[in-house]
Amino acid sequence: QGANLERHQQDAYRMLESGAAYRCFCTAQELDERRKAAEANKEAFKYDRRCDRLTTEEIDRRVAAGEPFVIRFRIPEGTTEWNDLVHETIAFPNKDLEDFVILRSNATPIYNLAVVSDDIAMGITLVMRGDDHISNTPKQILLYRALGAELPVFAHLPMIHGMDGKKLSKRHGATAVGDYQHQGLLPGAMLNFLALLGWSPGGDREVMTIDEMITLFSPDGLQRKAAIFDPKKLEWMNGQHLSRVPLEELEPRVTPAMIAAGLTTPGDVEARRDWYMSLLDLLRVRARTTDDIVRQAGPYFLDSIEYDAEAVAKNWKDRSTAADILDATGQALASSATWTAEELETTLRALAEKKGVAAGKVFQPLRVALTGLGVSPGIFEVLIMQGKDLALKRIGDAVNWLRAG
RNA sequence: GGCGCUAUCGUCUAGGGGACCAGGACGGGGCCCUCUCAAGGCCCAAACACGGGUUCGAAUCCCGUUAGCGCUACCA
Numbered sequence: 499q500g501a502n503l504e505r506h507q508q509d510a511y512r513m514l515e516s517g518a519a520y521r522c523f524c525t526a527q528e529l530d531e532r533r534k535a536a537e538a539n540k541e542a543f544k545y546d547r548r549c550d551r552l553t554t555e556e557i558d559r560r561v562a563a564g565e566p567f568v569i570r571f572r573i574p575e576g577t578t579e580w581n582d583l584v585h586e587t588i589a590f591p592n593k594d595l596e597d598f599v600i601l602r603s604n605a606t607p608i609y610n611l612a613v614v615s616d617d618i619a620m621g622i623t624l625v626m627r628g629d630d631h632i633s634n635t636p637k638q639i640l641l642y643r644a645l646g647a648e649l650p651v652f653a654h655l656p657m658i659h660g661m662d663g664k665k666l667s668k669r670h671g672a673t674a675v676g677d678y679q680h681q682g683l684l685p686g687a688m689l690n691f692l693a694l695l696g697w698s699p700g701g702d703r704e705v706m707t708i709d710e711m712i713t714l715f716s717p718d719g720l721q722r723k724a725a726i727f728d729p730k731k732l733e734w735m736n737g738q739h740l741s742r743v744p745l746e747e748l749e750p751r752v753t754p755a756m757i758a759a760g761l762t763t764p765g766d767v768e769a770r771r772d773w774y775m776s777l778l779d780l781l782r783v784r785a786r787t788t789d790d791i792v793r794q795a796g797p798y799f800l801d802s803i804e805y806d807a808e809a810v811a812k813n814w815k816d817r818s819t820a821a822d823i824l825d826a827t828g829q830a831l832a833s834s835a836t837w838t839a840e841e842l843e844t845t846l847r848a849l850a851e852k853k854g855v856a857a858g859k860v861f862q863p864l865r866v867a868l869t870g871l872g873v874s875p876g877i878f879e880v881l882i883m884q885g886k887d888l889a890l891k892r893i894g895d896a897v898n899w900l901r902a903g
Numbered sequence: 904g905g906c907g908c909u910a911u912c913g914u915c916u917a918g919g920g921g922a923c924c925a926g927g928a929c930g931g932g933g934c935c936c937u938c939u940c941a942a943g944g945c946c947c948a949a950a951c952a953c954g955g956g957u958u959c960g961a962a963u964c965c966c967g968u969u970a971g972c973g974c975u976a977c978c979a
Contacts, residue, residue, distance in 0.1 A: 526977060533976090542905040542975085568977055585908075594906050594975095602977040609979050633907060633974040656909085663971070668979095691915095694928095698916060702927040721916085724972060728914050731929040741942075784941035813939090846938090861938035873940040 502616065506607035509615045509645060510569045510600050518644035519600060521567040522549040523560055544596040545570070569601040571641065578636035583626075583653035584720040590636040598637055610634055614641040617650065626653040629724065630665065653717065656696045657724040666727060682787030683732070684751060687739035691732045695725035705738045737786040745775050752778060752788045759792050761799040777883055780875050797869040798883050802895065809872035813862040814900065820863050821900035823853065827864055828893040837886050839878040846877075867896035 513519040522545075529545075536543035550572060552560075561567070573596065579589035600611040607615065617625065632654050642649050658666050678688055690706055698721065699706070699714040706714065740748070756762050767774050777798055778791065785791045797803055805814075814820040830849045834841055850860045861877045868880050868889060881889050 522977095529977085537904085540904060544905090544975095566977095588907075590907075596975090599977050604977080606977085608977070612979090628973090629908065630973055634979095654908085657973075659972075661914090665973070694915065701917065704915090704928060723909055725916090726914060728929070731915065734929055737942090786941090809939095856938090858938050865939065871939090875940085877938055 502612075503606065505619060506612055506615050507601065507605055510607065510611060513571065513600070513641075513644050514569055516644065517572075519569050519571045520550045520597075521552075521557055521561070522570045522597075522599070523552075523565055523567045524549060525566075547572075547597060550597070566603040568599045568603050570597045571600050571637070571644070572597055573640065578639050580635065580639060580649070580652055583624075583651055583717050584722060585632075585654060588632065588635070590633075592636075592640075595636060595640075600641070610637050610641060614638050614645070614647075618642070618645060618647045623650050624653065625650045626655060629654050629657050653720070656721050658692075658695055659724050659726045661726060661728070663726065665724075682755070682789030682791075683736050684739045684743065684748075684788070686743065687736040688732070690739065691735045695727065696721045705735070705742070733786050740782050740785055740788070740791075745779055748778060748782065748788075749775065752791050755788060755792045756795060759795075761792070761795055773883070780879055780883060784875070794874075797871070797874070797880075803870040803892070805866060805870045805896075805899070806872065809866045809870065812872055813866045817900045817903060821897050823855075823860060823863055824867055824893055824897050824900070826853065827860060828890060828897065831881075831886075831893070832890060834886070837882065839882060842878045842881055864893070868892050 510519065514521070524545075532546075533543045549567075549570070573592050576592050577589055578592055578595075579587055582588050598610065599608050601607055635652055635654075639649060660666050660670065664670060679685070686708055689708055690704075690711065693706075693711050694704065697715070698719045699711075699716075700719055703714070753762075753764075753767055756767075757764065762774075777795065781791045781794045785794065826849060827846065830845050831842070834845055846860055846864075847857050850857045853860070862872070865874055865877055865880070866872060868874070868877075868884060874880050875883075884892070
């Protein structure tokens with residue numbers, strides 16, 4: 499830090515000595531007043547270089563008197579232009595630039611000096627940043643030249659705007675990346691989504707892994723237009739990644755939330771890892787975030803469940819009918835020997851036929867008994883994931899609950 | 904105000920003079936699949952900002968207008 503500051507100061511004084519910069523004794527208040535006056539007259543304010551006209555004696559006298567000063571960079575005549583990696587040629591007439599401060603009166607550097615000085619020191623060859631820095635670029639180029647350094651290549655990427663069309667920033671629409679992670683978004687999905695705002699591999703390619711994006715990348719695909727951040731598409735993108743990512747990769751991103759929700763423990767996950775993995779595989783299909791997975795997971799871990807009012811109203815409309823069908827279902831299932839999807843299906847469909855009702859009239863009440871919800875993965879998969887003991891217990895509980903009410 | 908950047912469906916975009924009465928995706932609507940919900944499949948509505956050029960021919964090239972955004976500090 500101290501070494502950097504020292505270098506910044508040295509660079510500023512180097513420009514002062516070479517005549518590329520000069521001391522300015524105008525105070526912030528004075529400048530502010532002149533700026534306001536100009537604004538009142540509807541004139542564009544630009545520093546009038548009055549301190550550049552000071553005589554050497556005058557400057558020496560004021561410095562010796564301990565008067566505070568800043569160092570200003572003197573904009574030369576001409577035009578400053580560069581070949582931007584994404585915009586091609588961008589040119590600024592120097593007359594529109596003003597003699598900007600590079601070193602404050604407290605001897606600390608202003609941003610433009612600091613970046614240039616640092617980038618030179620670090621040997622930076624490519625500067626990629628947001629479009630909002632385009633107007634800083636001519637000033638920085640002039641600084642590179644005054645410092646006798648080689649220019650890096652500049653690439654100005656489009657901004658990302660919020661749904662209101664305004665620039666997203668610390669002050670506007672800021673969401674910490676950690677928040678997105680807590681919302682159950684996968685890093686790969688976030689990166690994929692963000693990459694597509696401002697870049698396209700060409701063609702119709704959209705869902706990509708990080709490695710794929712890297713191999714597909716080319717500056718030609720860089721966009722010039724600002725993009726609007728659409729949370730809906732981000733969510734969709736996350737759902738895509740959720741279903742495609744290898745299970746082993748997904749597991750560590752879900753388990754902490756599962757544990758935090760009190761559904762399981764590290765030891766439990768370890769003990770029945772195969773079962774746990776197939777549960778994740780089953781639930782991720784209809785999830786858009788890892789949080790969705792956690793929300794759906796309750797019925798497979800908890801001892802007892804709550805019945806969703808809506809699901810009950812819809813699928814257990816008539817309590818005694820529901821209790822009877824569930825009772826019969828429980829009995830049919832109890833005699834199942836293999837507990838495989840095929841056998842379960844055969845058993846339940848046979849039951850429906852025997853009762854003279856559509857299969858759904860058996861499946862839906864069962865779904866509520868098993869999960870408490872009207873929505874879940876396929877009923878046979880639920881039965882298998884829960885296992886015979888738990889499933890039969892759930893059915894028994896449901897029958898009791900229905901007959902008690 | 905000055906300067907700069909940008910301009911294809913609501914949104915992200917493909918497109919680089921004829922292959923475009925403009926393709927894909929999100930979102931919306933409908934259908935199929937189906938034990939529910941997703942996923943998946945199929946279909947529909949939806950765009951080249953405007954005006955001038957250049958050219959045999961412009962979404963594509965040039966100019967202007969308009970609009971949006973950005974910058975305009977002893978902030979970064």
